[in-house]
Amino acid sequence: MIYRKLLVYKLAKSLTVDVYKLTQYMPKYERYGIISQITRSAIxxxxxxxxxxxRKSLKEQIYFIEVAYGSLMELSCQLEIALELNYISEQQYDEINKRIHNLAIRLYNYKEYKQKSIASQ
Incomplete structure (x- = not known):
C-alpha cells in the first residue's frame, strides 16, 4: 500500500493514535458527545x-487531501473547545496543536504538489 510510505499519512496516523489516548482521560459522560466528535475527526x-x-485520478486524490485537511481543522476546533471545558490541559493542547499545525502545512504542500502534477499533464 503506497499510502503507508507517505509522510503525511504517517504523521496523521500518529496524531490519531495520540488523540485517542488523550480522549481516554475525558469525562465518561462525553463519550457520545465531544469524544465521539474528536475521534471521528481524527480518524x-x-x-x-x-x-x-x-484513486487513479489526480483530481480525486486532491479531493481526498482536501477532505483530510477539513477533518484536521475540525479536530483543531474540537480540541480548542475541550481545552475551554478543561477536558485537556494547556500543555496537552499546545503539544497537539503544534502537530496539527505541522500536518496542516504538509497537507497543503502535498495538495500543491498534486495540483502541479495536473498542470504539467
Missing amino acids: SIPSNIAEGSG
Whole structure:
C-alpha cells in the first residue's frame, strides 16, 4: 500500500493514535458527545489520505487531501473547545496543536504538489 510510505499519512496516523489516548482521560459522560466528535475527526484524516492515494485520478486524490485537511481543522476546533471545558490541559493542547499545525502545512504542500502534477499533464 503506497499510502503507508507517505509522510503525511504517517504523521496523521500518529496524531490519531495520540488523540485517542488523550480522549481516554475525558469525562465518561462525553463519550457520545465531544469524544465521539474528536475521534471521528481524527480518524478521518489518515483514512482520507489512504483512500485518496488509491484513486487513479489526480483530481480525486486532491479531493481526498482536501477532505483530510477539513477533518484536521475540525479536530483543531474540537480540541480548542475541550481545552475551554478543561477536558485537556494547556500543555496537552499546545503539544497537539503544534502537530496539527505541522500536518496542516504538509497537507497543503502535498495538495500543491498534486495540483502541479495536473498542470504539467
